[in-house]
Amino acid sequence: MRTAHRVEKVRTAEAELMARLPDGALMQRAAAGLAAACADLLPRVYGSRVVLLVGSGANGGDALWAGARLARRGAGVHAVLLAPDRVHTAGLAALTGAGGRVADDPFDVLATADLVLDGITGIGGTGGLRPDAVPVARAARGSDAVVVAVDLPSGVEADSGEVRGEALRADLTVTFGTHKPALLIDPARTCAGTVRLVDIGIGPYLPSVPEVEALHHADVARLLPRPTAGSDKYRRGVVGIAAGSARYPGAAVLAVAGALRGGAGAVRYVGPAADAVIARFPETLVHAGPPAKAGRVQAWVVGPGLGEDADAVRDVLASDVPVLVDADGLRLLDPDAVRARSAPTLLTPHAGEAAALLGRARTEVEAARLASVRALADRFGATVLLKGSTTLVADPGTGVPVRADAMGTPWLATAGSGDVLSGLAGSLLASGPAARDAASAAAHLHGLAGRLAAARGVPITAQEIADALPAAWRGVRDPG
Numbered sequence: 216m217r218t219a220h221r222v223e224k225v226r227t228a229e230a231e232l233m234a235r236l237p238d239g240a241l242m243q244r245a246a247a248g249l250a251a252a253c254a255d256l257l258p259r260v261y262g263s264r265v266v267l268l269v270g271s272g273a274n275g276g277d278a279l280w281a282g283a284r285l286a287r288r289g290a291g292v293h294a295v296l297l298a299p300d301r302v303h304t305a306g307l308a309a310l311t312g313a314g315g316r317v318a319d320d321p322f323d324v325l326a327t328a329d330l331v332l333d334g335i336t337g338i339g340g341t342g343g344l345r346p347d348a349v350p351v352a353r354a355a356r357g358s359d360a361v362v363v364a365v366d367l368p369s370g371v372e373a374d375s376g377e378v379r380g381e382a383l384r385a386d387l388t389v390t391f392g393t394h395k396p397a398l399l400i401d402p403a404r405t406c407a408g409t410v411r412l413v414d415i416g417i418g419p420y421l422p423s424v425p426e427v428e429a430l431h432h433a434d435v436a437r438l439l440p441r442p443t444a445g446s447d448k449y450r451r452g453v454v455g456i457a458a459g460s461a462r463y464p465g466a467a468v469l470a471v472a473g474a475l476r477g478g479a480g481a482v483r484y485v486g487p488a489a490d491a492v493i494a495r496f497p498e499t500l501v502h503a504g505p506p507a508k509a510g511r512v513q514a515w516v517v518g519p520g521l522g523e524d525a526d527a528v529r530d531v532l533a534s535d536v537p538v539l540v541d542a543d544g545l546r547l548l549d550p551d552a553v554r555a556r557s558a559p560t561l562l563t564p565h566a567g568e569a570a571a572l573l574g575r576a577r578t579e580v581e582a583a584r585l586a587s588v589r590a591l592a593d594r595f596g597a598t599v600l601l602k603g604s605t606t607l608v609a610d611p612g613t614g615v616p617v618r619a620d621a622m623g624t625p626w627l628a629t630a631g632s633g634d635v636l637s638g639l640a641g642s643l644l645a646s647g648p649a650a651r652d653a654a655s656a657a658a659h660l661h662g663l664a665g666r667l668a669a670a671r672g673v674p675i676t677a678q679e680i681a682d683a684l685p686a687a688w689r690g691v692r693d694p695g
């Protein structure tokens with residue numbers, strides 16, 4: 216599992232460790248890891264052209280010390296000083312002592328660079344790149360050089376993953392001690408490129424509960440149900456799907472398709488699309504409705520393609536089993552009914568639906584995804600899965616890390632893809648895990664299924680995502 220901590224916690228941990236170490240030792244650890252990562256990227260260090268973008272803080276210091284190491288190995292290193300009167304003096308002395316130089320014209324040196332190290336800002340940066348840094352960052356991106364961000368791509372908000380203005384776009388980010396939330400959450404995550412973590416020894420001083428966590432395949436594999444000799448279809452869990460309408464029968468079929476691949480022992484469909492569901496999936500148990508009369512289930516999914524059937528939403532929310540609400544269900548739900556539930560509730564909005572639930576603009580939700588998912592979880596007293604290029608899963612209250620999943624691919628942005636996800640997550644929910652575990656496992660499997668279906672770089676349909684779910688289970692359980 217990758218874990219990310221807030222700046223305040225990182226600074227506290229660094230201070231505790233620094234008090235036990237000689238001056239500058241932590242920066243040396245960071246610079247050594249950074250220089251090694253750069254050396255790995257260059258065909259050879261000797262004779263390569265490296266440009267350092269150096270801001271006013273310790274992030275610039277890291278870049279300068281790493282530049283000095285590369286210069287000692289024969290690289291031609293130029294430093295672009297964005298705040299010459301506030302530069303890290305020891306770092307600059309080390310660079311010039313190793314044969315590195317201060318650049319006269321940033322654009323000249325960037326035009327021929329092989330590698331650019333972005334040390335403009337790290338965890339101390341706020342408010343996007345300053346106007347004087349913008350053309351330099353753009354020139355770096357526009358050059359043929361590989362761009363390596365120091366700790367964070369400059370211009371992002373470390374704690375939230377927001378980008379308030381312009382940010383540098385890196386190919387690789389070398390981060391120190393722990394991930395920062397911005398490295399796991401869009402839009403900042405997209406600026407980071409590949410992320411490499413360098414251990415500088417602060418691990419023991421960080422809190423055990425991170426701010427954000429991202430599951431690996433192995434973590435997800437542990438969350439997936441596995442039938443035992445004592446299992447029967449009811450013990451494995453029955454998931455009820457209240458979805459579809461005369462207008463949108465396909466949503467019911469797709470939600471059932473996802474549910475059938477989610478590990479429940481049986482899928483019970485309730486609603487007006489029973490014929491379409493049975494025609495495609497004869498293994499489904501169908502019922503015309505209402506949900507309360509459909510028979511016992513261990514979890515409900517309500518909402519995909521539901522149209523205006525507010526009664527179905529009310530019925531399901533009144534049940535005493537875990538409930539997932541998606542799509543039309545999110546529009547029709549009574550917030551008080553959600554808050555009053557004693558069994559778990561999982562809401563699965565995309566940014567537009569989240570915006571409607573919060574009474575905010577969609578752009579606001581997209582810009583501040585972490586704050587939005589937390590606000591929704593608190594407002595509804597429910598687990599919330601916020602869809603998008605990084606899927607976030609939050610529980611209400613503090614002290615529980617938000618889960619971030621970036622397994623997906625933009626090819627997943629296709630009609631009906633969310634219906635498959637809700638069926639899948641509901642099916643997992645029926646087998647008994649906590650809502651946040653069912654939600655994060657579903658997001659990961661769905662993302663991997665999308666990747667597998669789109670492996671040849673071709674458009675995919677929602678049905679193909681559902682069809683790729685068995686391969687995604689295998690991929691998660693046996694990544695070998």
Ligand SMILES: NC(=O)C1=CN([C@@H]2O[C@H](COP(=O)(O)OP(=O)(O)OC[C@H]3O[C@@H](n4cnc5c(N)ncnc54)[C@H](O)[C@@H]3O)[C@@H](O)[C@H]2O)[C@@H](O)CC1
Pocket residue numbers: 229233241242245270271272273274275277335336337338339340341342343344345348365366367370391415
């Ligand atoms: N504290 C430590 O022990 C260590 C810190 N390290 C490095 O130090 C960094 C943090 O250093 P600092 O606290 O000095 O902070 P930064 O170097 O991230 O930036 C702070 C400086 O940037 C200015 N600034 C803020 N926002 C800006 C913006 N948008 N555009 C331009 N300038 C802006 C501030 O006025 C301040 O002078 C980490 O990200 C990491 O790279 C590493 O060397 C590891 C050890």
Ligand SMILES: Nc1ncnc2c1ncn2[C@@H]1O[C@H](COP(=O)(O)OP(=O)(O)O)[C@@H](O)[C@H]1O
Pocket residue numbers: 542565601602603604605606623624625626627628629630631632633634635636661
């Ligand atoms: N740019 C993207 N990158 C990765 N995944 C995405 C992207 N856009 C959307 N998705 C995923 O695709 C799915 C779309 O769901 P949703 O918006 O509900 O679609 P629909 O309502 O058509 O079923 C979600 O799982 C979401 O996380």
Ligand SMILES: [K+]
Pocket residue numbers: 274333334335336337364365366367368369
């Ligand atoms: K940086």
